[in-house]
Amino acid sequence: MTTSPPAPSVSPGDGEPLYRVHVFCCSNERPETHWRGSCAGRGSRRLCDYMCRLGMALGARRVRINHAGCMNVCEHGPVMVLYPEGVWYRYETETDVEEIMRSHVLGGVRVERLVLSIDPATLHG
Amino acid sequence: MTTSPPAPSVSPGDGEPLYRVHVFCCSNERPETHWRGSCAGRGSRRLCDYMCRLGMALGARRVRINHAGCMNVCEHGPVMVLYPEGVWYRYETETDVEEIMRSHVLGGVRVERLVLSIDPATLHG
Numbered sequence: 001m002t003t004s005p006p007a008p009s010v011s012p013g014d015g016e017p018l019y020r021v022h023v024f025c026c027s028n029e030r031p032e033t034h035w036r037g038s039c040a041g042r043g044s045r046r047l048c049d050y051m052c053r054l055g056m057a058l059g060a061r062r063v064r065i066n067h068a069g070c071m072n073v074c075e076h077g078p079v080m081v082l083y084p085e086g087v088w089y090r091y092e093t094e095t096d097v098e099e100i101m102r103s104h105v106l107g108g109v110r111v112e113r114l115v116l117s118i119d120p121a122t123l124h125g
Numbered sequence: 126m127t128t129s130p131p132a133p134s135v136s137p138g139d140g141e142p143l144y145r146v147h148v149f150c151c152s153n154e155r156p157e158t159h160w161r162g163s164c165a166g167r168g169s170r171r172l173c174d175y176m177c178r179l180g181m182a183l184g185a186r187r188v189r190i191n192h193a194g195c196m197n198v199c200e201h202g203p204v205m206v207l208y209p210e211g212v213w214y215r216y217e218t219e220t221d222v223e224e225i226m227r228s229h230v231l232g233g234v235r236v237e238r239l240v241l242s243i244d245p246a247t248l249h250g
Contacts, residue, residue, distance in 0.1 A: 067194040072189060085209070086144075120143055
């Protein structure tokens with residue numbers, strides 16, 4: 001059975017979001033030989049921790065950086081997603097992470113060179 | 126140093142989001158004696174796994190249920206957040222989780238009795 005997408009649930013009384021930017025970095029790890037690979041196998045945990053420390057050092061307010069389980073786009077990893085915007089990034093280095101933090105999270109300007117555009121039709125499984 | 130919230134980064138070329146509803150359940154665990162408690166200490170991992178299986182059983186499409194690290198609202202736990210809406214829930218039982226899945230995730234109607242309204246000014250740390 002499948003279900004149709006519902007209309008968004010919007011409440012006129014909604015206040016401001018708890019986190020202005022809520023970042024989730026996939027931290028899933030698979031065996032090295034797994035055909036899909038994994039974000040943690042490509043260094044995501046260390047880079048996520050770096051991003052968290054960087055945010056604190058820069059005084060980022062109402063920003064939360066979280067590890068998350070497998071987000072099912074392993075082939076593109078390491079990936080992170082920024083909500084509520086729903087922007088996905090692929091990052092490889094501390095330089096990438098710092099650019100995302102300074103430009104997008106703090107400055108509101110996307111880092112186009114790292115934005116990951118994934119066709120929902122290609123989702124695994 | 127603190128920074129001001131930037132304007133949202135909006136791109137006219139944005140396509141549909143990868144996940145129509147992306148759920149993150151806090152799965153952080155602390156020692157039982159910790160004063161803040163923890164979501165996993167109150168059963169969040171098992172309930173998150175239940176929600177994931179339920180979504181698959183109900184044929185939920187473009188929906189992802191993920192475990193996540195500490196989302197810093199431990200006192201209210203177990204908590205989950207649904208993005209891109211940014212709606213937070215407190216849940217205690219499989220019945221709660223099933224109602225969130227059927228009513229909100231699949232039906233687009235919030236479960237008001239479980240919605241968690243958290244004042245950003247009260248965030249810990």
